[in-house]
Amino acid sequence: MHRIDITADLNDEDDTGFVWTFLDEAPEPASITPGALVVAGDEEAAAVCQVVDLVPAGDGTIVHLRMLPGLVEDYVALAQRQAV
Template identity: 45%
Template sequence: MDLALDIVADLNAQDDDGLGWSTLADASDPSRIVPGALLLAGNQAAAAVVRIVAVDEDGQIHFSVLPGSVEKNRHLLGPASA
């Protein structure tokens, strides 16, 4: 089953606070990138459900990866991701 990524991101990359990060330019729909949103992030190698923690004025997105597989957390995604 293929799910569309909301954010293209390297899930191993971390900011200074240990959060995952990407940019609004890498989001499929930047209007959905708001603090608290649960979205699908990753790339061809791996994907995970993430919670958006912050969006900086320069367009950098900070997120935490939810524990568990995408399948386990799929019910948390909105219809645009699932």
């Protein structure tokens, strides 16, 4: 199980071609900024994504996410190697 930075349906793309969700789906919205790498999804499926942009929309803000290849575990191993 992974700590999810922002809840998203990883199969839900809009006309931009990116996965989208609302900023209020993030437990810590301040960490969701363009260019940031985040873990998105839910308990069933998660992926490392790059935040593409934040788009004001009505009462909320849409977050576009670019899914990165590989498993979350691959990125955890990379981060651990870089921390040494």
